[in-house]
Amino acid sequence: MSHRLFAMSMSSDPNAPAYQPTESLPDAVRALLNGFHTITTLPVQWGDQDAFGHVNNVVYFRWFESARIDLLNACPSGVTMAGEGLGPILASIQCDYKKQLRFPDVISIGSRVTRIGRSSVDLGHSIISHQQGQVIAEGRCVFVVFDYSNQRVTRIPDNLRAALEHSMQVSSSAEQANP
Numbered sequence: 001m002s003h004r005l006f007a008m009s010m011s012s013d014p015n016a017p018a019y020q021p022t023e024s025l026p027d028a029v030r031a032l033l034n035g036f037h038t039i040t041t042l043p044v045q046w047g048d049q050d051a052f053g054h055v056n057n058v059v060y061f062r063w064f065e066s067a068r069i070d071l072l073n074a075c076p077s078g079v080t081m082a083g084e085g086l087g088p089i090l091a092s093i094q095c096d097y098k099k100q101l102r103f104p105d106v107i108s109i110g111s112r113v114t115r116i117g118r119s120s121v122d123l124g125h126s127i128i129s130h131q132q133g134q135v136i137a138e139g140r141c142v143f144v145v146f147d148y149s150n151q152r153v154t155r156i157p158d159n160l161r162a163a164l165e166h167s168m169q170v171s172s173s174a175e176q177a178n179p
Contacts, residue, residue: 028133029108033126036110037167038074040067044105054100061093064125064139067109071123075163079156084148086157091120093141099134106130112171113164119153120144121164 025039033039042063050056069081072088079086101107108128115122125139147154156164 025108026130026133029128029130032128032133032135033108033110035171036112036126037171038067038071038111039108040070040111041106041108042066044101044103044107046103049103054102057095057097060095060097060127060137060139063107063109063127064093064095064141065090067111067125068123068141068143071111071113071167075160075167077157077160077163079145079160086154087146087148088121088143089146089153091142091144093139095137095139097137099129099132099136101129101132101136105132107136113167114140116156116161116164116168119155121156 025033025041040063044055048055048059068088068090072079072081079088081087107130110126110128112124113121114124120142121144123141123143125141126135127137127139128134129136144153145156145160146152
């Protein structure tokens with residue numbers, strides 16, 4: 001069972017995946033996530049907390065993973081999480097913690113492509129607390145396209161590159177339309 005309440009694409013492309021609209025987000029959250037291509041919303045679970053009574057630092061990386069997968073699913077291509085053929089592999093990840101987060105709450109994670117290289121892609125993430133209406137963490141990651149048949153990094157396929165470039169345009173257009 002997925003804990004994802006919804007993920008949405010800010011694309012005006014009629015062929016984009018059909019997700020719930022951003023109107024279901026609180027106004028403060030929607031404003032803070034302007035310019036992100038996908039938004040993934042998840043509940044904070046009681047078990048996400050540690051002995052200090054706040055969400056454990058490791059949980060943020062799991063949330064980034066869910067958001068990264070949602071963004072990749074919004075960019076259809078032959079690169080999949082099947083573990084064969086071509087797949088995305090995380091090369092690096094970083095998190096900057098801004099505020100504590102406690103149960104109960106709901107978070108929304110904005111994701112966007114920030115750079116496309118020959119074989120790697122940089123993503124930016126922002127986690128917003130619905131209760132606090134503030135950014136609680138920001139993250140960056142790099143993934144590479146991996147060829148499982150040859151066991152090596154390979155260049156980004158043209159169809160994925162085009163989808164990622166479109167994602168960057170959507171994010172940039174949304175940011176410019178609503179600064």
